Amino acid sequence: MKQPLRDCRIGIIGLGLMGGSLALALQGKVKHLTGIDKDPATIATAISRKIIDQGQTRLTTALKPIDLIILAMPVMSIIETIPKLPSIVTEKTLVMDLGSTKRAVMDAFRALSQPMNTIGGHPMCGKASGGLINADANLYQSAAFALIKSDCAPPSSQRLAEALVTAVGARPLWMDADVHDRIAANVSHLPYLVSCALIESAEPAVADLIGPGYRSASRLAATPGAMMNHILETNQDQILIQLDVFIEKMDKIRSLVAAKDFDNLFTNLAKIRAKLADMLAVNERDW
Amino acid sequence: MKQPLRDCRIGIIGLGLMGGSLALALQGKVKHLTGIDKDPATIATAISRKIIDQGQTRLTTALKPIDLIILAMPVMSIIETIPKLPSIVTEKTLVMDLGSTKRAVMDAFRALSQPMNTIGGHPMCGKASGGLINADANLYQSAAFALIKSDCAPPSSQRLAEALVTAVGARPLWMDADVHDRIAANVSHLPYLVSCALIESAEPAVADLIGPGYRSASRLAATPGAMMNHILETNQDQILIQLDVFIEKMDKIRSLVAAKDFDNLFTNLAKIRAKLADMLAVNERDW
Numbered sequence: 001m002k003q004p005l006r007d008c009r010i011g012i013i014g015l016g017l018m019g020g021s022l023a024l025a026l027q028g029k030v031k032h033l034t035g036i037d038k039d040p041a042t043i044a045t046a047i048s049r050k051i052i053d054q055g056q057t058r059l060t061t062a063l064k065p066i067d068l069i070i071l072a073m074p075v076m077s078i079i080e081t082i083p084k085l086p087s088i089v090t091e092k093t094l095v096m097d098l099g100s101t102k103r104a105v106m107d108a109f110r111a112l113s114q115p116m117n118t119i120g121g122h123p124m125c126g127k128a129s130g131g132l133i134n135a136d137a138n139l140y141q142s143a144a145f146a147l148i149k150s151d152c153a154p155p156s157s158q159r160l161a162e163a164l165v166t167a168v169g170a171r172p173l174w175m176d177a178d179v180h181d182r183i184a185a186n187v188s189h190l191p192y193l194v195s196c197a198l199i200e201s202a203e204p205a206v207a208d209l210i211g212p213g214y215r216s217a218s219r220l221a222a223t224p225g226a227m228m229n230h231i232l233e234t235n236q237d238q239i240l241i242q243l244d245v246f247i248e249k250m251d252k253i254r255s256l257v258a259a260k261d262f263d264n265l266f267t268n269l270a271k272i273r274a275k276l277a278d279m280l281a282v283n284e285r286d287w
Numbered sequence: 288m289k290q291p292l293r294d295c296r297i298g299i300i301g302l303g304l305m306g307g308s309l310a311l312a313l314q315g316k317v318k319h320l321t322g323i324d325k326d327p328a329t330i331a332t333a334i335s336r337k338i339i340d341q342g343q344t345r346l347t348t349a350l351k352p353i354d355l356i357i358l359a360m361p362v363m364s365i366i367e368t369i370p371k372l373p374s375i376v377t378e379k380t381l382v383m384d385l386g387s388t389k390r391a392v393m394d395a396f397r398a399l400s401q402p403m404n405t406i407g408g409h410p411m412c413g414k415a416s417g418g419l420i421n422a423d424a425n426l427y428q429s430a431a432f433a434l435i436k437s438d439c440a441p442p443s444s445q446r447l448a449e450a451l452v453t454a455v456g457a458r459p460l461w462m463d464a465d466v467h468d469r470i471a472a473n474v475s476h477l478p479y480l481v482s483c484a485l486i487e488s489a490e491p492a493v494a495d496l497i498g499p500g501y502r503s504a505s506r507l508a509a510t511p512g513a514m515m516n517h518i519l520e521t522n523q524d525q526i527l528i529q530l531d532v533f534i535e536k537m538d539k540i541r542s543l544v545a546a547k548d549f550d551n552l553f554t555n556l557a558k559i560r561a562k563l564a565d566m567l568a569v570n571e572r573d574w
Contacts, residue, residue, distance in 0.1 A: 124496050124497075124498045125498050125499070126498065126499070126500060143498060144495060144496045144498070146496075173495070173496070182490075183490065183492060183493055183496060186488065186489065186490045186493055187489070187490075187493045187496055187497055187498075187501050188498075188500065188501065190485070190488065191485060191500065191501055191504040191505070192500075193537075193540050193544075194481055194484075194485055194504065194537070195504055196540065196556055196559045197481075197533055197536040197537045197540055198477070198478055198481055198533065199559045199562055199563045199566070200536045200555075200559050200562070201473065201477065201529065201532045201533045201536050202473065202474070202562070202566065203469075203470065203473045203474075205470060206470055206473055206474045206566070207565070207566040207567075207569035207570050208431060208460070208569055208570060209411050209431045209433075209460070209470060209474055210411075210474055210566065210570050211411045211412045211413065211430060211431070211474075211475075212412065212413070212414075213413060213475065213478065213479075213506075213507050213510075214474050214475065214478055215567075215570075216503045216504070216506055216507065217478040217481065217482055217503070217504060217506075217507050218478070218563060219500075219503055219504075220500050220503065220504050221559055221560065221563050222560060222563055222564070223500075224560075225553060225556060225557055225560065228556070229549070229553050229556075232544070232549065232552065232553075233549055236544060236547055239544055240541070240544050240545055242488065243537070243540070243541045243544060244541070245488045246484055246485065246488045246537070247534070247537055247538065247541060249484040249487045249488050250480075250481070250484045250530070250533070250534055250537065251534065253480050253483065253484055253530070254527070254530045254531070254534060257480075257519070257523060257526055257527050257530060258527055260523055262516070262519065262520055265519065266512060266516050266519075268487075269483055269512060269515070269516075270512055272483045272486045272487050272508055273508065273509060273511075273512065275486055275487070275489070276486045276505060276508050276509055277509070278494070279486070279489065279493070279494040279497065280494075280502075282494035282495055283494050283495060283497050283502075
């Protein structure tokens with residue numbers, strides 16, 4: 001099977017921010033787009049805005065002629081959906097997911113009694129506000145898109161997954177599920193919890209005084225629990241490691257402030273500025 | 288003295304981001320603008336771009352006919368400049384500053400052998416990149432602008448300070464120097480140090496993977512040391528209190544994660560989301 005993306009019939013399960021944006025970014029680049037979402041109003045909106053060619057509110061055999069299914073729900077919903085897939089998909093169908101943690105999802109695929117043609121995915125992008133209403137055809141543009149191999153996906157499926165990622169403007173990055181989850185804990189789950197602790201520390205009087213810097217530092221705390229809670233539950237061990245690293249850094253800064261050791265504090269902060277500048281230089285093409 | 292702002296001759300010492308933006312925002316609203324900056328190139332740029340009417344690189348008696356002087360430098364530079372002012376200003380001249388911490392500045396004013404007509408100020412706004420090149424006439428728009436009374440400033444000077452603040456589009460908020468410094472530690476200095484610890488915790492491999500959320504949470508770490516170091520040195524005691532509050536919140540979150548007590552963790556995070564939403568609702572006019 002060497003099927004180009006433009007000849008593929010695609011199914012997207014979950015038409016929220018990520019699934020809806022994916023559908024928008026795939027407009028005109030695939031043969032057919034089916035959207036599956038449990039909310040009838042979301043399906044109606046997606047059809048009337050021509051985001052999908054066809055829509056349904058339940059997983060049924062109507063999915064059978066589909067070449068590539070993408071699970072675009074929160075992690076725990078993906079894990080609950082995986083056991084329902086074997087009765088719906090054919091052996092040839094490639095099943096991908098966009099879940100924010102990858103080891104728990106890949107384990108759920110592996111736990112199926114019959115091997116399934118699967119590749120894990122995680123686009124490293126998002127928005128403060130979710131839902132189809134905030135979907136954006138450019139959401140994936142220049143974003144890193146982690147891809148996780150499984151034993152059951154042939155090379156042709158790997159090429160199809162890469163074609164999907166590049167078609168929406170993202171950068172495919174193959175990695176192991178465990179490496180992904182460690183990096184995601186460092187770069188996404190830790191900053192979320194740090195922003196939360198910052199908001200928890202906010203004095204009541206400050207609401208009228210906060211400026212762009214504070215809003216920037218704290219905005220991740222607004223990430224919906226419907227998404228974050230699944231991440232915290234399925235990546236608890238990696239997040240705990242990252243929390244310990246961060247708290248150690250905070251304690252070190254606190255010790256220097258407490259000792260009024262400004263020489264060492266300022267040297268440390270200058271190193272951090274240089275590190276951030278280096279990171280942004282690497283990252284700048286999608287800045 | 289009931290001098291309206293439009294009849295005032297204004298002097299701004301320091302034509303960086305804050306002083307330059309103030310000069311731009313005051314265009315056409317005052318009688319005359321003198322800019323003082325030790326860098327001749329900055330003065331030349333400010334004159335050629337008509338940001339100021341007149342410029343000089345040193346504090347001299349040429350300042351004498353000025354009604355309102357604004358010190359727009361980092362805190363320690365303001366404190367070093369204050370003892371030089373009595374030989375330059377008249378008794379009628381109102382001296383304001385834009386320093387990021389207020390108690391140390393107000394103490395420096397109070398330490399003068401002759402009382403000076405002074406009001407402390409701190410606009411709660413800024414940008415990731417400093418300098419005149421990044422100055423923006425809209426920088427102060429809708430920002431909270433803390434004002435600190437001194438014993439020596441008559442009511443007419445207080446009204447002039449308020450007129451200046453509203454002329455650039457900001458909101459005057461009178462407060463005590465100590466209250467300001469506590470709030471600033473909570474809303475500005477703590478988030479800076481938290482962003483720094485986040486960058487210090489970053490794994491080497493993540494530079495290619497960071498997305499808008501991470502950049503948002505970490506951008507304060509790029510604040511120039513030339514500004515931040517003065518703040519850390521002059522507000523050490525309040526910052527230490529805020530660091531302890533924050534570390535306690537982080538430790539609590541860590542304990543819940545370590546214990547896999549997701550019920551209490553999710554309840555706590557939901558409260559934080561509600562608190563942030565409330566804060567932003569109050570703050571929304573300048574969101």
